[in-house]
Amino acid sequence: MPIFNFDNSYLQLSDKFYREVKPNPAPHPELLLLNKDLMKDLDLEVLDENELVKILSGNGIVEDSQPIAQAYAGHQFGHFTMLGDGRAILLGEHLTESNLRFDIQLKGAGQTPFSRRGDGKAAVKPMLREFLMSEAMHNLGVPTSRSLAVIITGEPVYRETVLDGAVLTRVMSSHIRVGTFEFARYFGGIEEVRELMNYTINRHFPELNDAQNPALALLEKVMDLQMDLIVNWLRIGFIHGVMNTDNTSIPGETFDYGPCAFMGIYNPETVFSSIDRDGRYAFGNQPNIIKWNLSRWAETLLSLIDPDEKKAIELATEKINSFDEIFTQKWWEMMFAKLGISNPKPGDDDLVNELLRLMELHQKDYTNTFTYLRMPEIFDENQFFLDEKFEAWIQKWKSRIKLENGGTNFAFELMKKQNPVLIPRNYYVEKALDEAEKSDFLFFHSFLDLLKTPYEFLPEMKEFLQTPDEFDSNYMTFCGT
Known part of the structure; x- marks a missing residue:
């Protein structure tokens, strides 16, 4: 019985969108982490762990798998460039028993035609980071890629120093991104964009096939998903760190956990990415950036929105211009909920x-x-x-939530759903990764277990609510994944 139930619908697209490629075999693969919760969610049953390791290390191609590297482009820090899966290989699309479709992708399994000067490999620590952060985000209730396994390859990876190699198995509803559409527009033409749009609608939003203007309906649908995603990030203090258009998922999932981090001390200008020197992707600028990214995406759809370019620009601009009002409304609803307010009244915005x-x-x-x-x-x-001002604010807030239907108890229940007690604070993430890199996984696993219930306070969480003074002020993350 095969481990995966693979289908390969992406191969229905023109071969411009991908290149067939085989993973590099790992010389001495060993299973480092396996996500058993995700195994259940995907209806995967492993009778032979060696067989699983063989597949997820790139040492064996499973039945019905047709590995590919996807082509895409993207605006990176505002500058357009041709890209593609430089060290990611899509094994196929796994279908669950309820017919849900998920990409199964190996990250760090060797060079592809899009690797440019890279070796296509990955090191252990960044792959462990993606595993930890993506699972934390999932448990926080944020749409995200997930990590099925980390396998050490048994070969060195050469960066600033010599590191142990690893492969991560990433799972997403798909890897279609704004950058995929940019690739279709800039390196194809209207037919390639149409082909990709139809595929995207059929795969993710089949209800839009009945829309009077499917391209415009798709723009509106994805804009709504992106707004919800960013509101979720702002709710929990998450900073993505590299919101390029190639990292903007059309289904609205968080992915690429390189220079990401969680904000401790509140400051909208917080940046933890070593490459974001101007604060383009700062915590408080994330709404502006997703609007900018959506604008770049709308440009790729213009010819499908209306054959009259002027009319198409008017329709797309109208949609994009509605972003601010809709997003602001969603943000206020989220912030009110964080304070236990479900029925806003005049003056509540001043309270926030x-x-x-x-x-x-x-x-x-x-x-x-x-x-x-x-x-x-x-x-x-x-x-x-x-x-005195904070004491006065607390008294005002307490008086306000008493007016909610259900009173203070109801307000507290709402707050509990919105406000995590535990987040993967940067200090403890680094501690977990540093120890795991030295083959001591005790802290990594205990921390990961606590992150499974981030909204429920447990006494053992108390030590994780604080970090050493000044740690975050000197903290930097890197594009290691």
């Missing part, structure tokens, strides 16, 4: 704005502040600097 100003002024932790409002008892005395 004042809290954010106080947090920024007093350099308070974003996640812990919202947890403190609901559960002050789990924090040490004097941990929060409560000046």
Whole structure:
């Protein structure tokens, strides 16, 4: 019985969109991590672990797998360039028992025709990072890629130093991105864009086939998904760090966990990426960037929106121009919910704005502040600097949530769903990765287990709510994945 139930619908597209390629065999593969929860979600049953390792290390091609590297392009930090899967190989699309379709992709399995000067390999630590962060995001309730396994290859990878090689198995509903459409437009033509649009609609949004203007309906649908995704990021303090158009997933999933991090002290200008020197992808700028990315995507669809270019530009511009109002509404709803407010009243926006100003002024932790409002008892005395203005704000807020239907208890239940107690704080992520890189997985696994229930306070979480002073102020992440 095969481990995977592979189908290969992407191969229905013109071969411009991909290149057939075989993974590089790993000399001495060993299973480092296996995501058993995801195995169940995918209806995968492994009777022979050696066979699984063989497949996910690139040492064996399973029945019905037709490995490919996908072609795409993208605006990276605002500059357009030709790209493609440089070290990712799509084994196929796995169909679950309920006919859900998921890409199964090997990351770090060797060179592809799009590798440029790269070796197509990956090191252990960045692959462990993606595993940890993507599972944390999944448990936080954010649409995301997931990680099925990390396998060490038994060969060295040469970067600034010599590192141990690894392959990560990434799972997504698909790897179609804004950059895929940019590739179709710039390196193909209207027929390639039409072909990709039809495929995307049939795969992800079949209900749009009945739309009067499918291209415009697709733009509106994906814009809505992207807004929901960014609102989710802002809700939990997540900073992607490299929001290029090739990292903008059409189905609205978070992926590419290189220079990503979680904000501790609240500051909208927070950046942790070593390559984002101008703050383009700062925490508070993420809404502006997703709007910019969607604008680049809309440009690829113009010829399908209307054959009259002027009319097409008018229709697309109207959709893009609606972004600010819709996004702002979604953001306010999210922020009100973080304070336990489900039925906003006049003055509630002042309550939110004042809290954010106080947090920024007093350099308070974003996640812990919202947890403190609901559960002050789990924090040490004097941990929060409560000046007169903050005390006055708390009294106003307490009076306000009493007016909610269901009162304070209902408000607290709403807050619990919106505000994680535990996030993968940068200090503990690095501690977990550093120890795991030295083959000590004790802390990695215990941390990962706690991250499975981020909205439920457990006493053993208390030590993870704080990080050493100044750690985040000097913290940098890199494009290692």
